[in-house]
Amino acid sequence: MTSSLTTAAAGFGTGLSLIVAIGAQNAFVLRQGVRRHAVLAVVGICALSDAALITLGVAGIGAVVVAWPGALTAVGWIGGLFLLGYGALAARRVVRPEAEGLRTEGEAAGSRRRAVLTCLALTWLNPHVYLDTVFLLGSVAADHGPLRWTFGLGAVLASVCWFAALGFGARLLSRFLTRPAAWRVLDGLVAATMIVLGVSLLAGA
Numbered sequence: 001m002t003s004s005l006t007t008a009a010a011g012f013g014t015g016l017s018l019i020v021a022i023g024a025q026n027a028f029v030l031r032q033g034v035r036r037h038a039v040l041a042v043v044g045i046c047a048l049s050d051a052a053l054i055t056l057g058v059a060g061i062g063a064v065v066v067a068w069p070g071a072l073t074a075v076g077w078i079g080g081l082f083l084l085g086y087g088a089l090a091a092r093r094v095v096r097p098e099a100e101g102l103r104t105e106g107e108a109a110g111s112r113r114r115a116v117l118t119c120l121a122l123t124w125l126n127p128h129v130y131l132d133t134v135f136l137l138g139s140v141a142a143d144h145g146p147l148r149w150t151f152g153l154g155a156v157l158a159s160v161c162w163f164a165a166l167g168f169g170a171r172l173l174s175r176f177l178t179r180p181a182a183w184r185v186l187d188g189l190v191a192a193t194m195i196v197l198g199v200s201l202l203a204g205a
Contacts (some may be wrong), residue, residue, distance in 0.1 A: 014140055015054070017193040018086075018132040019162050020186055025129075027121045029163060030177060038115040043167040045116065049123045050133060050159035057138025058152035064142075075140040079139030080201030082131075087194030090187045093145025129142025143201055 020026075025046065032042045061075060123129060137155050140150040164172060176182050 002077060004147060004150050007144050008154035008157075009149045011137075011141070011151035011156075012145075012158045013154075013193055014151075015050075015137060015155030015158035016162060016199060017190045018136060019050070019159055020190060023126075023128075025119075025126065028122055029166045030170050030174060032115060033167040034174050038112045039167045039170075041112065041116050042119045043071045043163045045119045046123060046163040047156075048056060049120075049129075050163075051156045053129065053133035054137050054152050054155050054159070056139045057134035057136075058148055060134065061138035061142045070149060075139045075142055076201045076204055079136060079143075080198045082136055083140075083194045085200065086136075087191045090191035090194060093187045094184050094191060120185030140197060140201065143204055 029042055029046060033039050064075075082132075137152070141151040141155075144151045
């Protein structure tokens, strides 16, 4: 039981580290939340999309590892190097911040249909989302062997919690997330998590 909880917690932390980043999708969810427009639809699309992609990553890479055990070494090396790269970029943003925080201003909210279509585009047409969810989370999950689905569940829960907090708690979070200093703190946590996970994957490869 303890092992399962630890694995789920690892999935939650890894998923949150990959999701929490200044980007168009998070900015859009925050903006919709501040305006209280189509929030449930937008949060649902983001969370369900992440769940589908994470499931695809855990199942796909897991199947490869089961069919060819030697693939775990390759996945460990590639995933570990990617994670170290992500960690280095996050650490660089801490030392040399370039972002101004998430902006809540922008175009008018428009219709619910427009909000849904925009959210779908920002989610499914973003190449980084496939790298984060399908490959990176799939790679780290594969390292947990039989508990990879528990890890994936933790990552899905992180996505649900993040987008729900961002959308429904937007009026409170916007005061925090629009400050550049806040993102330096978040980037510091992301950098530490990614580097530790990257080293762990490389050590086990």
